[in-house]
Amino acid sequence: MTHGPLIAEIESWLIDEALHDPDILDLFGALCVRLHAIGVPLERAALSWPTLHPLFQAEQIYWRLGEGAELLQYLHETQPSAAFEASPFHHVLIHGLDRLRRRLMGPETMLDFPVLNELREQGFTDYLMTSTAFQIAEVENYRGGESGIMASWATRREGGFSDADIDALSRIQRIFAVACHASIQKRVMVNLATAYLGATAARQVMEGLVRRGAGERIRAVVWYSDLRDSTRLSNTLAPDVYLDLLKCYYDCTAQMVIDEGGEILDFIGDAVLAIFPLRGETGGPDAARAATRAMERALQMREERRPQRAAMGLTEDVRFSVAMAEGEIMFGNIGVPTRLTFSAIGPVVNQVSRMDELSKTLGRSVLVTREIAAVEPGHWRSAGLHRLRDFADPIEIFVRAAEVEAEGAAAPRPLAG
Numbered sequence: 001m002t003h004g005p006l007i008a009e010i011e012s013w014l015i016d017e018a019l020h021d022p023d024i025l026d027l028f029g030a031l032c033v034r035l036h037a038i039g040v041p042l043e044r045a046a047l048s049w050p051t052l053h054p055l056f057q058a059e060q061i062y063w064r065l066g067e068g069a070e071l072l073q074y075l076h077e078t079q080p081s082a083a084f085e086a087s088p089f090h091h092v093l094i095h096g097l098d099r100l101r102r103r104l105m106g107p108e109t110m111l112d113f114p115v116l117n118e119l120r121e122q123g124f125t126d127y128l129m130t131s132t133a134f135q136i137a138e139v140e141n142y143r144g145g146e147s148g149i150m151a152s153w154a155t156r157r158e159g160g161f162s163d164a165d166i167d168a169l170s171r172i173q174r175i176f177a178v179a180c181h182a183s184i185q186k187r188v189m190v191n192l193a194t195a196y197l198g199a200t201a202a203r204q205v206m207e208g209l210v211r212r213g214a215g216e217r218i219r220a221v222v223w224y225s226d227l228r229d230s231t232r233l234s235n236t237l238a239p240d241v242y243l244d245l246l247k248c249y250y251d252c253t254a255q256m257v258i259d260e261g262g263e264i265l266d267f268i269g270d271a272v273l274a275i276f277p278l279r280g281e282t283g284g285p286d287a288a289r290a291a292t293r294a295m296e297r298a299l300q301m302r303e304e305r306r307p308q309r310a311a312m313g314l315t316e317d318v319r320f321s322v323a324m325a326e327g328e329i330m331f332g333n334i335g336v337p338t339r340l341t342f343s344a345i346g347p348v349v350n351q352v353s354r355m356d357e358l359s360k361t362l363g364r365s366v367l368v369t370r371e372i373a374a375v376e377p378g379h380w381r382s383a384g385l386h387r388l389r390d391f392a393d394p395i396e397i398f399v400r401a402a403e404v405e406a407e408g409a410a411a412p413r414p415l416a417g
Contacts, residue, residue: 003168006038011175018179021186027179028061029069035172036065040165041157044124048089049149049180050136052188054195088113089150092131099170100129103160119154126160128153128169132177136184149180198263200277201331201342212340215332220275221287221324221372222344223262223294224352225253227270228319237316246270248305248318252298260294265343271356275329275344284326288375295322295366319365323355326371354388355397362386364399373398 010031017027028047036042048060056073063069084090091113092100102110104120104127111117116127133148153169155161161169193202204215227233227249234242250272254264257274266273276287276294302318309318327348333340355367362383373380380398387394 002164003038003040007168007171010034010038010172014172014175014179018182022179022183024180024183024187025061025069025071027183029063031172031176032063032065032069035168038168040168041155041161042153043156044119044152044154046152047149047180048151049184050147051184051191052136053191083114086114088115088127088129088152092129092150096133097129098131101166102127106160123156124154125157126155128161128166130170130173132173134177134181136181136188149177149184151176197342198265200263201265204332205342210333210340212333212335212337215330215342217328218331219278219284219326219328220331220344220348221278221291221326222329222348222352223257223272223274223276223291223322223324224356225272225298225320225322226356228321230270233316241316245316245318248302248309249320252301252305252318253320253322256294256297256301257291259297260290262290262294266341273344273349273352275331278326284371285375288324288326288372291324291372292376292379295324298322299365321356321359321364322366323352323359323368324366324372325351325355325369327351350390351388351395354391357389358386358397362397362399364403366400366403368398370396370398 013034014031024047028045032042032045043065045063046060047063048058050058053073055075057076058074060072060074061069062072088100088102091097102112102116103125104111104116105125111120119127129150129152131148131150136147151173153161155165190202190206193205196202197205227246233245237245249270250267254267254272254274257264257272257276260276262274262276264272264274276291278284278287298320302320305318325348327346329344329346329348331344332342334343334345335341351369355369359365359367364383367383368380373382379401381401381404383397383399385394386397
């Protein structure tokens with residue numbers, strides 16, 4: 001029995017998918033279902049490819065009949081494991097093979113990779129790998145081999161894959177690779193835009209908001225955090241030690257902002273500029289609460305990391321300030337036509353920067369405005385009216401109640417109604 005006419009239909013479907021920016025997880029899952037539907041006795045499949053991403057070096061999809069497709073991602077810090085180096089994927093990769101087949105049962109059985117023994121124990125009878133090399137972004141090689149996609153296919157059918165099945169799976173690989181190439185390139189582009197611009201800015205840029213001056217006016221809680229004594233630290237610490245300190249600082253501040261739904265707009269030296277956009281009628285309180293949670297989590301993580309840093313022999317503490325205010329910003333493209341950045345401008349952005357300066361004078365790590373403090377009054381204490389540099393009118397500044405009370409300050413002033 002040949003799958004020729006039905007495979008031709010799948011090939012036509014794959015070409016159509018390649019023209020419409022397919023999601024690779026959905027694409028691979030749908031392909032496996034279609035192959036099974038035309039009579040290829042597929043029960044397990046895996047797809048692997050290298051990627052260009054700040055966090056991940058490779059991605060993989062596992063599909064199982066009746067369970068669907070699952071995406072796995074492998075961090076850059078992950079070293080090649082003994083299991084990977086003893087796998088068919090590694091063998092195909094470093095030897096540049098287009099195809100590798102192993103019978104798992106019968107007279108032609110060959111179990112030269114540990115995973116094949118595991119599959120045999122699960123009742124699988126046949127295993128096929130297909131591979132197509134192509135360049136992914138600028139990733140020219142991956143763990144000693146060419147970049148591209150590698151797919152494995154397995155069945156439990158008695159007697160394994162037929163010649164027609166093998167022909168169908170081999171034939172589909174090239175056109176499937178074309179669709180994957182389009183999907184992976186789009187995935188890389190979106191991932192990089194999100195990593196360097198933030199989710200909201202990346203989405204707007206991808207939707208065509210790329211001209212200088214293009215953007216929108218929004219209200220947001222603006223966050224500004226700054227590493228204390230950074231000049232002294234950078235001048236006195238060894239570069240690798242200072243980098244470790246910076247990593248800890250950004251883990252405490254920038255990562256907490258992202259975890260609470262905020263957007264990192266810029267890293268200004270060692271300062272972090274971020275926003276929590278106001279959305280809907282209740283957006284103000286929700287954004288202020290999210291920003292406050294991010295601040296508290298940042299301070300908590302700093303304390304949790306202290307023993308770890310001491311154990312590493314790093315004696316310098318990670319000290320930073322946080323300033324938060326609410327206001328309208330222009331969120332969009334600024335710069336010159338040939339070199340743009342997506343950022344925010346407006347008086348409130350200048351305000352949080354000046355509040356950070358004031359925090360040094362007041363000796364407080366966190367300062368917020370009345371709009372932020374009013375959302376959770378018990379969390380804050382008034383520090384009175386203060387004039388900010390370059391601002392005509394003084395504003396009321398609030399500090400963390402916990403910080404005031406921990407110092408045993410007399411008669412802290414609560415937020416007035």
